[in-house]
Each structure stands twice: as structure tokens, then as C-alpha cells.
Amino acid sequence: DGGITQSPKYLFRKEGQNVTLSCEQNLNHDAMYWYRQDPGQGLRLIYYSQIVNDFQKGDIAEGYSVSREKKESFPLTVTSAQKNPTAFYLCASTQRWDSNGLAFFGQGTRLTVV
Amino acid sequence: KQEVTQIPAALSVPEGENLVLNCSFTDSAIYNLQWFRQDPGKGLTSLLLIQSSQREQTSGRLNASLDKSSGRSTLYIAASQPGDSATYLCAVRYILTGGGNKLTFGTGTQLKVEL
Numbered sequence: 001d002g003g004i005t006q007s008p009k010y011l012f013r014k015e016g017q018n019v020t021l022s023c024e025q026n027l028n029h030d031a032m033y034w035y036r037q038d039p040g041q042g043l044r045l046i047y048y049s050q051i052v053n054d055f056q057k058g059d060i061a062e063g064y065s066v067s068r069e070k071k072e073s074f075p076l077t078v079t080s081a082q083k084n085p086t087a088f089y090l091c092a093s094t095q096r097w098d099s100n101g102l103a104f105f106g107q108g109t110r111l112t113v114v
Numbered sequence: 115k116q117e118v119t120q121i122p123a124a125l126s127v128p129e130g131e132n133l134v135l136n137c138s139f140t141d142s143a144i145y146n147l148q149w150f151r152q153d154p155g156k157g158l159t160s161l162l163l164i165q166s167s168q169r170e171q172t173s174g175r176l177n178a179s180l181d182k183s184s185g186r187s188t189l190y191i192a193a194s195q196p197g198d199s200a201t202y203l204c205a206v207r208y209i210l211t212g213g214g215n216k217l218t219f220g221t222g223t224q225l226k227v228e229l
Contacts, residue, residue: 004157006157033217035219040221041221042118042203042218042219042220042221042222043203043205043219045216045217088155090157090158092158092217097214097215098214098215100145100146100165100166100207101163102148102160102163103148103160103205103207103217104160105150105157105158105159105160106157107156107157108155108156108157110155
């Protein structure tokens with residue numbers, strides 16, 4: 001079955017530590033996205049990638065970094081510069097950046113600072 | 115500013131009732147609007163996608179309408195069931211000046227269908 005796989009499902013980070021969230025898709029989609037979800041707020045865009053080897057900052061990119069070395073993969077690193085990283089992180093993809101088609105989402109990673 | 119608003123934030127109904135969830139958006143320059151379902155601690159499941167040129171879409175007991183000129187969409191759920199209990203999110207794919215697009219989400223309506 002085609003879809004988006006996020007791992008791990010739960011992740012714990014110590015203060016000052018960098019952690020990386022994995023996102024893999026087998027939908028052959030060009031565009032991939034990372035969102036952050038906090039209670040009582042809508043999803044907010046962190047980074048997006050229109051195509052391999054390209055990525056752009058979203059609305060809340062500070063303290064995060066990404067890479068897009070392969071079409072299937074779009075990992076997100078939460079750095080120590082992100083002061084409030086505890087949240088639910090969702091990865092998504094669309095067939096093309098300029099597509100008017102469906103956005104598909106993974107099952108999310110819940111990150112907690114301990 | 116391109117925003118999406120969903121009212122009410124929470125809704126509780128008895129099983130079998132027909133119900134309407136509302137979504138409003140501030141800018142009519144959109145590609146499409148998508149309704150999602152989110153169960154607690156889970157990702158988003160796509161329910162319906164309405165292109166800007168369409169007025170409605172139907173899937174089973176779900177019907178979504180779009181009125182671009184007034185900036186409104188509704189999700190109609192017929193004969194609600196306890197399994198429909200979830201948070202329903204509306205997302206608008208806005209057209210950006212200068213090219214590109216952006217998917218903007220509402221904060222969702224948390225639905226509980228009681229036996």
C-alpha cells in the first residue's frame with residue numbers, strides 16, 4: 001500500500017540535544033511538508049520541499065532543519081535552538097508543489113522534552 | 115491575512131443525528147479545500163477534496179459544499195455514529211501572490227457522537 005511512514009511514533013529529547021524525525025513516502029510525490037500541531041492551534045508549516053535537493057522555510061522554521069537528498073525521504077531535525085519543541089509533528093506530501101490534488105499525511109511523531 | 119476558522123470548536127450529538135460542521139476562510143483565491151479527520155494521537159485522514167470550481171463533493175454519508183464567494187464550506191454528516199467521533203479539520207489551499215500555494219488549516223471541530 002502507498003503511503004507516508006513517520007518514525008518514531010514517540011520521541012523524547014533532553015535539553016540541548018538535537019533529534020531527527022523520519023518521514024518516508026512511496027507515493028512517488030514530488031512535494032513534501034512538515035507541520036507542527038499544538039493543542040488549540042491549527043497545523044503550522046515548518047518546512048516544505050517542492051522537489052529533490054530543494055527545500056524552503058515555512059512559517060515557523062526557526063530551530064529546525066531539513067534535507068531532501070532522495071525523493072522518498074524528508075527528515076526533520078529539531079535542534080537545540082528550538083526553545084519549545086514539545087509538540088505533535090506531521091509529515092505530508094502532494095504529487096507536485098503546484099498540484100491541486102490531495103495532501104496525504106503520516107501518522108505523526110510526538111516529541112517530548114524531558 | 116489568509117486564515118481558516120472552524121466553529122464550533124466542539125460538538126456533542128446523539129447517535130443518528132444529522133449534523134453540519136462549518137469552515138470559513140478569508141480569501142477567495144483558492145485552489146481547493148480539503149476536509150480531514152483526525153483521531154486522538156493519530157495523523158490526518160483525507161475525507162473529501164473540493165476544487166475551487168466545484169460546489170460539492172460526496173462520499174458515503176459525508177457531503178461537503180463550497181461557496182467560494184462567501185468564503186464558506188460545510189461538512190454534512192448524515193446519520194451520525196459513535197465511530198464518527200474525532201476531530202474534523204478543514205484546510206484551504208490558498209494561491210499566493212508571486213506564485214506558489216499554501217495549505218492553511220483551521221483549528222478543527224472536535225465531534226463526539228454519543229450512544
